[in-house]
Amino acid sequence: MQVQPRERMPEQDPQKRSRNFEEVALGYSEEQAVSEASRCLQCKKPPCRNGCPVSIDIPAFIKEVKEKNFAQALGIIKRTNSLPAVCGRVCPQESQCEGVCVLAKKFEPVAIGRLERFVADWGRKNDFQAPTENKEDKKNKRVAVVGAGPAGLTAAAELIQKGYDVTVFEALHRPGGVLVYGIPEFRLPNEVVDFEVEGLKKLGVEFKLNQIIGRTFTLDQLKERFDAIFIGTGAGLPAFLGIPGENLNGVYSANEFLTRVNLMRADRFPEFKTPVKVGAHVIVVGGGNVAMDSARTARRLGAEVTVVYRRSRQELPARAEEAHHAEEEGIVFKFLHNPLEIEGQDGWVKRMKVQPMELGEADASGRRRPVEKDCLPEWLEVETVIIAIGTTPNPLIPSTTKGLNITKKGTVVVDQERGETSLPGVFAAGDVTTGAATVISAMGAARLAAKAIDEMLA
Secondary structure (H helix, E strand, O other), rough: OOOOHHHHHHHOOHHHOOOOOOOOEOOOOHHHHHHOOOOOOOOOOOHHHHHHOOOOOHHHHHHHOOOOOOOHHHHHHOOOOOOOOHHHHHEEEEEEOHHHOHHHHHHOOOOOOHHHHHHHHHHHHOOOOOOOOOOOOOOOOOOEEEEEOOHHHHHHHHHHHHOOOEEEEOOHHHHHHOOHHOOOOOOOOHHHHHHHHHHHHHHHHEOOOOOOOOOOHHHHHHHHHHOOEEEOOOOOOOOOOOOOOOEEOEEEEEHHHHHHHHHHHHOOOOOOOOOOOOOOOEEOOOOOOHHHHHHHHHHHOOOEEEEEEEEOOOOOOOOOOHHHHHHHHOOEEEEEEEEEEEEEEOOEEEEEEEEEEEEEEOOOOOOOOEOOOOOOOOEHHHHHHHHEEEEEEEHHHHOOOOOOOOOOOOOOOOOOOOOOOOOOOOOOOHHHHOOOOOOOHHHHHHHHHHHHHHHHHO
């Protein structure tokens, strides 16, 4: 069986892109997209569709791309995915749709994510919103969506199409949630998110910004005004190491660091009045995608960056593509080292003590547990430390709402199939129910919750 090679995605040169915030991946040309689409086998029972958390009809949209029917392709995607330009950029396709592609058994899988991105970008460049012929007649029911991140935007898209009046309450001054405060522009340009949000506004979704539910209004007050409530507030509370010196100046959570740069444009200070102090040497602690985003952002701000991770490269949870891009941009990885202490001078970070580690038996996650090596710790000179070891949901809504059940980790307890919480008429999905996870998994759960809201109100 002869199969043509997978089309490579054009990218910025590493030396150039490590000094700017422009998008790294440049996207397929029309010719490349059509060529890649022709690799699809059009399986009668496509495993790729089952591998997609929002069940896009992947063979159908790829067939339209092959025939250059890009508007039809976008319409197929939009039936189940309201944020294709986002998902085409940040979804871990290698472990989802592409991971189960039939071609992947012997060859490289079809570049499903890159084709999705191409179709969505074609729509944006041509100012084309997918047709809304499936939009139902207007109902006299109102739904409040709390949070304008991936879960909230998905729920709003589903419910507005069902004919409900939808109002989204967002704590920040801009819709998008983690898409605009957590993911750097070189991976996901803000204009991409803005275009998707504008599409929802055109459908009739109302956005109320700078509205902190639990402060501006309580959940109980919203219940008096709306027939149903969807909570999609994500997981924005950072975790820390709990080691000496974390309170020194120059120590950031990844959440704060990325928010200052991505949303508040500290990279363009003093044009934007948000400073961020980055020393000549930066250490990022962690090995996930957020750690890669933090390291690559610090690199673009002029620092020499080292990622300290307590396991080996094989256990690195970040997408392989993100780690590869980081290495291309000059970021150093210090595997099998664990921070013990941050030492300061005059209140500012000066150096970090790290303990060499080795891998022992597997833990509950299936990864081998890191244990200390029988040797002395090392000291690393550093001026800025960024902690990127995970996040949990903000406790504000549960602390101001009676009867909302949460777990010990602070996540909202829901019925996994319907997203129902312990409060009648209140639903939730995404990271607020699972802890930090992927954009697409939050969107898939939000679709189920929106369906359950519709069933309840209907």
